[in-house]
Amino acid sequence: MLLNDGRPWLGANFWSRAGGPLMWRRYDPDLIRRELAVLREHGMNLTRSFFYWPDFMPEPDRIDEDLLARYADFLDRHTEAGMRTVPTFLVGHMSGENWDPAWRGDRDLYADVRLVARQAWYVRELTARFRGHDAVAGWLISNEMPIYGEPSTRDTVTAWAELMVQAVRAGGGTQPVSVGDGAWGIEVTGRDNGFSVRDLAAITDFVGPHVYRMENDVVRQHLTAAFVCELAGGFDRPVVLEEFGVTDNFVSAEHARHYYRQILHNTLLAGATGWIAWNNTDFDDLYDQEPYRHHPFEMRFGVTDSAGRPKPQLEEVRDFAAVLDRVDLPGCTRPPARAGLVVPSYLEHAYPFTEDSDRTYLFDVLRQSYVATRAADLPVALLRERDGITPGLALYLVPSAKQLTAPAWRTLARLAEDGATVYVSYSPGGNGVQRGPWYADLNGMFGVEHGLRYGLVDPITDDEVTVGFVRSFGPLAEGTELRVRAGGDEHNRAYLPVRPTEAEVVAVDAHGRPVLLQRRTGAGRVVLCTHPLEHMAAALPRVNPEPTYAIYDALADLAGVDRPVTVADPLVHAGGLSHRDGRRFVWLVSQSPDELTVRPAVRGKLTDLAGGAPVDEVTLQPYGVRVLHLTPES
Structure with a gap:
């Protein structure tokens, strides 16, 4: 975690309203003082400057x-x-x-030696000039270099970045350094722009996603930055949400407040430990x-605003800063997860004779699965x-899967033998x-005999898929019906026709065809879903x-995954952090546009974070967040 005087990085990307990118030509120290003061008064301790x-x-x-x-x-x-x-x-x-710069010409930013x-x-000289300033x-080496320098090859970009980082060190800079590329590389997006998050993390000190998404689903919008932080956080480096924000032209003041609240708290729960909003002022x-x-x-x-008055977004940052102080975030960690969401290597590696859409398809499927979790x-x-x-995990999720390598399938089968629950939902993939x-x-692996025809798919013709349980499945009783909207196209709106051999049928569709099957194996089980539930939802x-969340809830119950706090309403998400002194904190995050009152199911006791009063019922404002203290069962 990167700290300022013991507090996590929390701030704004900064251009003075007197000039924007041209502020250094019109520099006004008194205005800078006032602009910084309003940020500091609202809990910010940091800017990103340019x-x-x-x-x-001006010259080479x-x-x-x-x-x-x-x-x-x-x-x-x-x-x-x-x-x-x-x-x-x-x-x-x-x-x-x-x-x-006027002198650049058409030279390649990454490969032209001169x-x-x-x-x-330039980097070395600037570092040497300011390295000692408190x-x-x-x-940061750049701002969104994949846009400015354009994509290039992975080897070329990584070599360029390594030289720039070495220039910082040669200039005497000992502070943390990163690239400023936005973490848009193949490991996150499935698109190879040369800026490999994996390779760059190996030579830098933190990863800095930039997230501005145009979406068609409110919950996905509120969780996409969190999912990106999860993907970017797998390389043993702190994750700083280096850019995020909204323009008033695209969002009302009320919804801007909601967006900031959701992004800040959800990315915290997803492992981010620093936040730099875009940006400090209007122009x-x-x-x-x-x-x-x-x-x-x-x-x-x-x-x-352009007169320096705080907007609702800044008020949300102030409230978030107060929460970070109250829970003492530097002393907190995420509790170890007992469930895993498998990210196929096809997301970040172009195997021979595979398609680009094999990778980009995975981002959407995995994100929708993350939403369901x-x-x-x-x-x-x-x-x-x-x-x-x-x-060693209790539950493994492999959503809407077309591709894993053969050794990975063998590993999953072995983990089930050893006692885990392994869930796989079928998909023929995102292309033909x-x-x-x-x-x-x-x-x-699944104890079935499939009935596929070569080169063809078995289309899902119903607009809504019924998942009718013919036997109990965790908390889902026999007779329960889930109704899932069917999305997708001619390639992937398709089911897997199977006949059980060793597996038992758990749920069927409206036509009596198996949708969920379970095969006991060794000390564990494998569960096959014959419909691409996650992909169908991602496409809508x-x-x-x-309803996929209800299946995940049942899987967690069957696998024995410990969830100290749950909420029956899927519009309220529970998450938590643990402090090194033994305290535990619970977040309740509402995805409802309306006020909601819920009674969390708790293994232990919830109390108010401020006064310590017992809490059995929680009322959340539209898209609201409540943080509570959890005393687990003894």
């Missing part, structure tokens, strides 16, 4: 001394305010515009300046197949290339909460 490259390096061998003096004053203003900043060196992209050398010199909390007076002239919605991303109050660890599927289940031993707008 060396606008065309201005700071010269850095502008006047601007360096202004930046030094900027650092002093931070010290005065009790704040720190993270300088960003190579700022050639910002808010819908790319700017080059240009890479000049970048390294206000410097860390360093109404810069309407005739690039990039705001042609991207006018970019003028209204601030947590303060949250609705089931089921903490999960993301298990990357490439790093080996962690043994080798469409079908790439399983090592479908019939043997405004679908959440959807």
Whole structure:
């Protein structure tokens, strides 16, 4: 965890409202003092700041001394305010515009030896100038370099990034450093832009996702940043949500408040330990300046307005800061998960003769599965197949799976033998290339005989799939019916026709065909779902909460996964943190647009975080959050 005076990083990306990216030409120390003061008064302790490259390096061998003096004053203003900043060196992209130093020409930013050398010199010189200032909390090499420098090859980008990090160290910088690329690499998105999160994490000190998503489902929107943090957090580095935010042009004041609240608390529960909002202020007076002239919605991303007044977003940051202090976040960790969500290696590796959509399909499927785990109050660890599927968990989820490698299927079968519950839902995949289940031993592993025809799928023709339980399954009693909307296209809106051999049928569809089957094996079980429930939901707008969470809830119950606090209503998600002094904290996060009152099921006792009063019933405001203290059963 990265700390400022014992507190986690919490702040805003900063451009003064007098100039935006051109602020260093119009530098106003008194205005900077006022702008920082309002952020500090609302719990922020950090900014991310920017060396606008065309201005700071007007010639290949010269850095502008006047601007360096202004930046030094900027650092002093931070010290005065009790704040720190993270300088960003190579700022050639910002808010819908790319700017080059006048001398760059058409040289490749990553591969041209002369240009890479000049970048390294620039980074080293700036680091040497400011390395000793108490206000410097860390360093960022770039701002969204995949947009500015464009994608490149993985080897080229990693070599460039390593040289830039070495330049920071050569300049005497000992503070944490990262790339500033947005964590948009293949390990998160399934798209290879050359900026491998895995490779870059190995040479940097933290991972910094930038998340601005256009979605069609409110719950997915509120949980996508959390899911991205989970994906980015598997490389043994702290995760700082380096950019997130909303523009007033796209969201009302009330919903902006909801969005900030949801993003902050959900990413905390997903393992993020730092947050830097985009951005500190609105830019109404810069309407005739690039990039705001042609991207006018970019003028209204601030947590303060163009007169410096706090907006609802900043009030949410203030309230979040108070929660972080009350639970003493630096002393907290996430409780170890007893369930795992398997991330196929096909997300981050282009195997021979596979399709790009084999990877991008996985992001949507895995995210929807993650949403269902949250609705089931089921903490999960993301298990990357490439790093080996962690043994010893009680439950393994493999949602809407077309592809795992053959050794991974063997591992899962062995884990079931050893006592785990392994759940796999079928999918023929997201395209028509080798469409079908790439399983090592479908019939043997699941105790069925499949009835697939080569090159064809068995389409789901009903708009709604009935999952009717013919025997009890954890808390789901015999006779229970779940109704699942069917989404997808000609390739993946399809079921797996099977006949049980060793497996027992747990649930059937409206046509009497098996939907859920269970095969006992050794000390555990494998559960096969013949319909791609997670994919069908991922393909639909405004679908959440959807019934897959009830199956996950039953799986957790059957597997014996410990869940100290659960809520029957899937619109309220329970999560938690544990403190090293033995305290435990519970978050209740509502995904309802209306006020909700719930009675959590608790293994122990809940008390108010402030006064210690017992809590049996909780009323949550629309999209509200409540944090409570949990005393577990003795």
